[in-house]
Amino acid sequence: GAVVSQHPSWVICKSGTSVKIECRSLDFQATTMFWYRQFPKQSLMLMATSNEGSKATYEQGVEKDKFLINHASLTLSTLTVTSAHPEDSSFYICSARDFQDSGNTIYFGEGSWLTVV
Amino acid sequence: DQQVKQNSPSLSVQEGRISILNCDYTNSMFDYFLWYKKYPAEGPTFLISISSIKDKNEDGRFTVFLNKSAKHLSLHIVPSQPGDSAVYFCAASSGNTGKLIFGQGTTLQVKP
Numbered sequence: 001g002a003v004v005s006q007h008p009s010w011v012i013c014k015s016g017t018s019v020k021i022e023c024r025s026l027d028f029q030a031t032t033m034f035w036y037r038q039f040p041k042q043s044l045m046l047m048a049t050s051n052e053g054s055k056a057t058y059e060q061g062v063e064k065d066k067f068l069i070n071h072a073s074l075t076l077s078t079l080t081v082t083s084a085h086p087e088d089s090s091f092y093i094c095s096a097r098d099f100q101d102s103g104n105t106i107y108f109g110e111g112s113w114l115t116v117v
Numbered sequence: 118d119q120q121v122k123q124n125s126p127s128l129s130v131q132e133g134r135i136s137i138l139n140c141d142y143t144n145s146m147f148d149y150f151l152w153y154k155k156y157p158a159e160g161p162t163f164l165i166s167i168s169s170i171k172d173k174n175e176d177g178r179f180t181v182f183l184n185k186s187a188k189h190l191s192l193h194i195v196p197s198q199p200g201d202s203a204v205y206f207c208a209a210s211s212g213n214t215g216k217l218i219f220g221q222g223t224t225l226q227v228k229p
Contacts, residue, residue, distance in 0.1 A: 113158060
């Protein structure tokens with residue numbers, strides 16, 4: 001079946017530094033990928049929609065200059081948390097939709113734990 | 118504004134019995150609904166979905182029911198197994214966008 005892979009699974013970074021998380025669709029092409037964030041005991045919150053070859057669309061309240069999203073190819077989207085702070089520590093999850101799939105199936109990555117110290 | 122709500126944060130069921138997880142939504146534009154299962158520190162795993170043109174979809178032990186007039190859907194798991202213990206999220210989408218709005222999740226515990 002379709003697989004979405006995220007890397008890294010775990011990352012610890014110092015406050016003020018930037019960290020990049022990759023999201024890859026391994027056996028299908030995804031014109032659109034989505035980035036979610038989940039804080040402990042809370043729901044998954046959509047942060048932004050990543051469109052291949054164009055600018056990402058951010059949800060209300062999400063700082064686009066802080067969470068840089070690049071979707072340079074049909075199989076890769078990256079989320080860069082810039083100038084990370086401890087409050088950015090969270091579980092970040094991407095998802096992707098197979099644009100050749102007539103259904104609405106969306107595949108999720110395994111998630112990436114970010115801890116900012 | 119929480120467009121998708123799961124009002125029960127947790128549910129405990131005995132193995133072999135039925136688990137019923139509920140989800141309510143407010144946006145009448147939602148036309149596709151999904152249930153995901155999630156283990157700690159892992160991404161969600163798709164379970165089952167239903168289009169708004171249907172009121173029931175069944176896949177093995179999992180059945181999703183949709184009541185559009187009440188803006189309510191439910192996931193039935195029968196018989197429940199200990200391996201079903203996880204957090205279950207319902208999610209909704211509109212207009213074939215692929216963008217999902219999630220509920221808060223319900224933690225299901227199936228006791229042996």
